Amino acid sequence: MIKILLFAELQEEAGVDQIEVDKAGSTVTELKEWLLQEYKLSSLSNTMIAINESYATEEERVKDGDTVAFIPPVSGG
Template sequence: MIKVIYFAVAREMVGKGEETLKVENLTVKQLLEWIGSSYPAFDQTGMQVAINEEYAMLDDTVKAGDVCAIIPPVSGG
């Protein structure tokens, strides 16, 4: 299983802070596509994904036992 944690506006888009997916592995791109198809309000534009607290690329693999963070764009001043 893969734990997915949603931060800030991503949390608002999906309506929850976290969930667990019953899959063995998938790519970051497949994860974002799954979230988009499961939650129509989810807009992956600018979203970053971290696997076990390290930023990931779209072709990186998420494996069972991993924790993924969905991080929206941030701004500051």
């Protein structure tokens, strides 16, 4: 199992802040595709990704027990 953390508008769109799913071995791209299909997250394409609190690329594979965070861009002034 892996834990997926959602923040800001992703959390609002999905209606949850975290998801546990049996997707170990998937790439980040595959996780994003699954999330788009399951939760219709329109703002998923512009997110930063972290695996176990370290920034990751979309080609990286997740392992059992990993925590994957999808972090939308932050605006400020």
